[in-house]
Amino acid sequence: MSPSQSQKPILIAGAGLASLLFARSLLRARIPFLVFERDASVSFRGQGYRLRLSEEGLSAIEAVLGAEGFKIFWDACGKTGGSGFAALDAITGEQIAVGGGGGGTGQGRDGEKERERAAEGEEKKKGPTELLASREGKIVGISRGEMRRIFMEGSEEFIRWSHHVTGYEVTAEGVRAVFADGSKSVEGSLLVGGEGIYSKVARQLSPKLKVYDTGARGIHGQAPSGAFKRLGEGVWRVVDNDNPNGKAFMITNVRPGDMDDPNVEFGWTMGGPPGSIKAPNDNYSLIGKPAADLAKELTKNWHPRIRPLFEQMVESEAAFWKITCSTPGGVPEWENEPRVTVIGDAVHSMTPAGGIGANTAVRDSALLGRLLYEAGGYKEGLTAAYEKEMRVYASEAVATSYGLAHGSMGITIDENSKTV
Incomplete structure (x- = not known):
């Protein structure tokens, strides 16, 4: 109407x-x-990249769209379960504790309790922590x-x-x-x-x-879903502590049901502290191949489990971005x-x-x-x-x-x- x-x-x-x-x-x-x-x-x-939705965000969207409209929205969202949130070492491909230390696979019910205890400890030591799951125990995301x-x-x-x-x-x-x-x-x-x-x-x-320029930079990209098979379902943060310009990271959401469809692409986002990711001539408006080339160069020593995300990336979709904050x-x-x-x-x-x-x-x-x-x-x-x-x-x-x-x-x- x-x-x-x-x-x-x-x-x-x-x-x-x-x-x-x-x-x-x-x-x-x-x-x-x-x-x-x-x-x-x-x-x-x-x-841009795929967005993760919290319960507060979903409730706000539901309040605006109403029951009928929200069902259309909800059906379009990806719901990720699997291992939930896990961190990988970019060089070894091995899983590391979410808080950055060693030990624990973070899998199963015991792993969930372990992650909760680790998160509580990290919050006391470092401040806020990330909460990923929203509804039905799933991590909900949409582009x-x-x-x-x-x-x-x-x-x-x-x-x-x-x-x-x-x-x-x-x-x-x-x-x-x-x-x-x-x-x-x-x-x-x-x-x-x-x-x-x-x-x-x-x-x-x-x-x-x-709006302040934090100095930190990143790259968005995407690749066919098959490139993500060796990661498996879950939200993954890959951390490269060996980057000579400062610790870099990549985060991606691998959804169930789409991994075998060659027509579906998943996205990933790289980021890092000031100086770790530099665009040619500091031109962060560049998109496409220049951004893709830098992403491939930064990840050339990463583990074979992770490299397909970059080796098979859709170069035209790559883009630099500035990390800003109010x-x-x-x-x-x-x-x-x-x-x-x-x-x-x-x-x-x-x-x-x-x-x-x-x-x-x-x-x-x-x-x-x-x-x-x-x-x-x-x-x-x-x-x-x-x-x-x-x-x-x-x-x-x-x-x-x-x-x-x-x-x-x-x-x-x-x-x-x-x-x-």
Whole structure:
């Protein structure tokens, strides 16, 4: 059912995960909206790595999509069991303790108890630890591209592609988005910035909304599912302690049911501390063969159990990425602008450690969508209420993500660090 046109639309900058799920919540509530995305289409750029979903993230998505829509989403997710979470030495191919020490295979019920005890000990010593399983004792994951496709269903006619939002203009009775060519949108009742870490809306809203470059880098890639057979089902973290430029790691999710299908590709993500992964001429916008070549070079001495992921990789899908993070102390407070707010990475960018970023972003979408539904559309004080509640859980998430990255990659940032 199409949104009612009796109200001014909610304007949404960006068509990423948080924005599209938020738009879906407005569609179900019959609140008019328009989405402005700088890309020419949903397939304009690579969709990135597979995302791991927490119970909080799944609950937020379920609240927005409803029972029928969530079933479609749930069926599209991969559910990984097997050995659960395990770590491998990149050179020997042998399994090591999740906490980085020796001993224990981590398999079976005794292994699960052992991992729990190890995690508790590590948390006391090092701070936060990763929790992977969410529903039904499984690790649930789905690709960014598939998430965007499902979230976007029904909203296509309200998306304006090739519209790069570079700012906004608050009017007497609303707000307008300002585009890169100097033109402006129709007047909306509210503008929501969801354009990610480079959000122009966030920068205009408050100078306190900063995204820091941690200096750490990574590479995304994918390969046919057959390349993963020697790993087997599970979530695997491969650690290379012999990398001369600093400890590097790779993480991947090997799902059951797809390993024998040559038409299915699994993804992997490499990362490492500052200096461990360097793009040619420090150009981290490069994609394809340059990124693939570096990944192959970095892993040429890895164990034969792991090397097929790189030797058989789809070179065109490889891409460098910067590891960024918002203020480690939490989401800052800024002077509320009633007609403008921000969601997702635009307000709380996180490191990949813990897989927390996307789960927090969809919580923003569900929360803001619910507040608008309950109010019947935009109302004075709504953005202040959203920001107050969001700031609590998002600050906890940023702190956890930063703490995990600090412990595993040696990342250290503060208010004086370089921003993106």
